[in-house]
Amino acid sequence: MESDVVLKLTTLGHTQRLAIFRLLIRRVPDAVPAGEIAEALGIKPSTLSSYLSALTQAGLVTQRRKGTSLLYSANLDGAQTMIDTLFLDCCRGRPDLCLSLTSSSRDGAKPMSDRKFNVLFICTGNSARSIFAESILRKEAGDRFEVFSAGTRPYSELNPFALSVLKDKGHDVSVLRAKNVSEFQGPSAPDLDFVFTVCDQAANEDCPAWTGQPISAHWGMPDPVKAEGTEAQRSLAFQQAYGALRNRITAFTALPLDTLDRISLQKAVDRIAGLDAGADA
The missing domain is CATH 3.40.50.2300 (Response regulator)
Incomplete structure (x- = not known):
């Protein structure tokens, strides 16, 4: 499990690979053509192909074919696994460092209020x-x-x-x-x-x-x-x-x-x- 998290973090440690992942997160639940990603982020197609391959291998992005196009989506399950592993281990070791996280988790379990x-x-x-x-x-x-x-x-x-x-x-x-x-x-x-x-x-x-x-x-x-x-x-x-x-x-x-x-x-x-x-x- 730790090796999987290390791979994901290493992959996201590159500025442009992180930008691709963030774009795909914003486009959930869409599957986005590679050409559109390249145009939006100003990345050469050959370079983008390498970045998308790395993100896919790390389990952060999924790929499917539609006709002659390859479409890419953020792998929310893969990202959740990484986050859960990081924060669960972190909170076991130093809960004081994760106070904001635990507060967010508590908020996430509460219904929205009845205000406007x-x-x-x-x-x-x-x-x-x-x-x-x-x-x-x-x-x-x-x-x-x-x-x-x-x-x-x-x-x-x-x-x-x-x-x-x-x-x-x-x-x-x-x-x-x-x-x-x-x-x-x-x-x-x-x-x-x-x-x-x-x-x-x-x-x-x-x-x-x-x-x-x-x-x-x-x-x-x-x-x-x-x-x-x-x-x-x-x-x-x-x-x-x-x-x-x-x-x-x-x-x-x-x-x-x-x-x-x-x-x-x-x-x-x-x-x-x-x-x-x-x-x-």
Whole structure:
């Protein structure tokens, strides 16, 4: 067991291999093509192949083939084994050094409280998908959640197709504006309870760690802004994105937050990512 942990730690001791693993963790439950990883991290394909092979051999990454492409996912079980071994041994030897860990473990066994929760949806442009998610959750459960959205590189204006869909669905669009994630970082920012990325590009970017360790999940889906064709075809893409997000948010609001501990809740929001991303409204 110790040799397995040493191999995992040695593998993650390389800056770029660690960056790959962190990206795949952010993309759970997705399986990500090697080419997308290379583009997101600026790593040459030949070099990336070597890094992915090392991570796979260490049991930190799994690989599967889809057609001619190789897809990679974070091996959560392998990472959990490493963490459990490290911390269990550490706490047996020097529990005073692991006080923060034991506190986190106790917190993980407690249900979430019944207060109002802060939720942030992130995409790259903050012009369509994250705006949809913000509007849907506010309308469906605004009494239980304070809802925000932001972009890692927000566009200067909201997408007109997205605004049209929201107006047709009876949402108040007057409260919406494009924002940067920096508004939700720093001492004056709200303490976030949930952070959801709704596009792959935003999830590929390594945002700074959020204070308070909010529960995070990746709910990626196709970008309706990139849809081509007639106006009707483009409009359909926005309707489908809205419908898929509404399905996921409906499932999220149905979770019994007052009875689920953090671990169970994390698994639940990860499962929601598997709901059909092509659903109609």
